[in-house]
Amino acid sequence: MLTRIAGGRVVDPTTSRDAIGDVWIEDGRVVAPSERTPDRTIDAAGCIVMAGGVEVHSHIAGGNVVLARLLLPELGVSEPDAPNPHGSGRDVGMLYARMGYTTAVEPAMPPVNALATQLELAEIPLLDRGGLCVMGNDDQLLQLLRDRESKEAVRDLVALNVATSRALGVKVINAGGADAFKDGAVRFSLDDEVPAYGLTSRTILTGLLDAVEALKVPHPLHVHCSNLGLPGADDSLIETLAAAEGRRIHFAHAQFYAYAAVDKDNPLTGGFVSAAPRIAEALARHPNATLDIGQVVFGQTATISLDILRQFSGRKAASPRKWIVNAGDAEGGGIVPFRYRDRGPTSSLQFAIGLEMMLLSPDPERTILTTDHPNGGPFTAYPRILHLLMDKEARDREVAAHPKVAAERSGLAAIEREYTLTEVAQLTRSGPAKLLGLTDRGHLRPGARADIAVYRDQPDRTAMFARAHRVLKDGAVIVEDGEVVSWTRGHTLSLSVEADAGMARRTDAYLQGRFGAGLSSFTVPDAAFPDREVFEAVSCRT
């Protein structure tokens, strides 16, 4: 069926397109303008037309997301006509879709829990999904590195884990930190040693950076650095960037590292000021690096992280006062409920720093919008955040409502920049799609997947982005005027990577010894999803 989305303001930063025009689609793909009469015309007059939004870092599936719901039954509660971003996968899919998002990636899939994570991802309707396989605290990898095995062996183990868990990429979370925590550590930095292995965090990170490059994984290594959220965490991010030595690297939720210590000699006692300028400057000098923000917004949430050392350290700030640390196999996971107080000085400063980072961005395609859902707050805050980025006046009003410290310790108030629609599309479409290596989305060029969001152009950008006028997934209309009209199920994107048979045999023996269950127990076969074709293959870089 040939469809013409007619007369909208089409915004596609990858072709510098921002003009009134048409977008043509056929068989689920964007096609060149046609001479033929369209079978269907979608009137987009008065609307903005963009590619569907792409989420790179949102905790929407997996053991810790489940645990957060069990810890906080009150947070995940369902109410009629009020889908809940902390609720079911169905609600998550619906809420993303109506904002015009069509792809979302869960960044923390431990290989030991891949099957459950993939089953859960498959229950998120409307979107294409993907998961990143987490490595860096697992005994098998740490043994290889400790025993100074070859780079090829590390590469093969990473490939095997990606293939077995059917992941889209690889993530490392405070490399070695969870292991150090199990041995009593409460602080851990890039050059600290994991006690039981005699390996520094840097060594583990470097091993994984090399492996991801060698395998030509499209998405660079997705890195959660050490010292998240602490004054002086900016040093961790900058040191980690240097450790990449030019290799591609993605920094997750960078806002939580943009905290320069006020008192460098006593970093934990003097509070923090914004390090957004320092990080923006570093990003400008390092084209190999990308980051997502992890914007803080206000209200009750649950922080969910596999960085159990950090979650344990943060336990005393839990609100309400209950928390979970599961020191399980490899990372395990930690859940600490938290309320970002909208008149609280610290929360307000964090909020200001996130916005400042995006507004200082040398390249919005490399500073992707996330709230690290639900860690900085729910993803449903995106429309309001985009509004603030686009509207200096609205921003000034917002900042004026917060404690003075937010303006004094960040540079936000002085920034005049207002994001254009093109920059918004870079931040939420072309940037994240490029980052994930998904060449078929994030743009509207012929050949693109027909994942398209049509928004009514209105001055209230919050309203505009919160409820899209139309959303198309693979060419089919799934949302009309902010309501889901077709419950399609999307696919889970998984990387096509060959696993080495020798490493598979070796790993099977290792897993048997450790768990009494071999490699087949850890697989995610198609048969786990009866009567559905869930997975869609993504190729490695050539």
Next chain:
Amino acid sequence: MTAWIDGQAVERDAAVAAAASLLAGAHAPVIAGLCAEAAAVQAAFDLARAVGASLDPAAGAALYADLGALASGGAMTTTAAETRGRADLVLALGAAPWSSGLLAELAADAPGRGRAAGQPRALLALGGPGDGGIQHVSYPAGEAGLPAAIGLLRGLVAGRVAGPHPFADLAARLRAALYGVVMYDPAEIGALGAEMLNGLVKDLNEVTRCFALPLGDAHQGRAVAQVSAWSTGQGPRVGFGRGYPEHDPWRFDAARQAASGEIDAALWLASLPAPLPSWARTVPTVALLGAPKGDEARVVIGVGVPGEAFGAALWHPRRAALAWHAADPVPSGAPPAAAILADLRARISAASPAPQPERSASC
């Protein structure tokens, strides 16, 4: 034959039609048991949403003790594999750990990873029967029972109990361990005991590392909790009677609902063995069973046993995760419960539109 109506063997299609009719005509159906592979549990949740049913797993009591404690105060936990690899001290609470098989394994080796590597592993028992074949130090729980003993131990560990006490030595050992693990069965110690245990473990982590190791239930309860969480945003028990999921462990207890006459039809799902509740013979019930006799309920449909008749995602107690269980080399042709449940949903949805969510009144 693999299907029965009122104890009489029938074609499967006739049984499925009867089951669909029974459920479609019900005002307040319940789907219970849920002792099955993840795909079937998922299909049961999908069916419940479509027919407005409540859901109650067979694992109820054991699962609830843990979930209740978790929602009250959280926990610090570990896994069996980490315990084997790292623990220099294991405390077995009550009787259940002694029949788990894991204690014998733990007694046979010593920690090999982490800072306790190379140390011997101490096995301690509180309130358990012990095992003459396993070397351990035993502490009696005392007359007040196991949950009270855990509370006393917590007080001692935190320095809140003055004077000499029979558990003083146990408290000192826990504080001195490098990686302690406390094994327990939530069904045995109950929600209050589990909550006290979680507090004890958290207190210990102020000075060392110590974690709780819950023994899983035998009826896929932990898998059901996961499917429930992602399907409804909540743990079990849940009900879809109003068109959207509501979490209420008391209200949606199938036995309570059956006793009080609140339900008028039921579907019992047990592709793996689970004790059939007595109400299955009084409430009009459809039973999907991996090992059917035919007279268990009004409608009985035989289904394949997961991990034998076909590959399936099942709870793996040792891994404490959903894990793939491959089919037998020569699988039987019995249908998966998930397919029957999907068939039921399709038949019922075709016969009547989905219930609309109840909307709150506006003024």
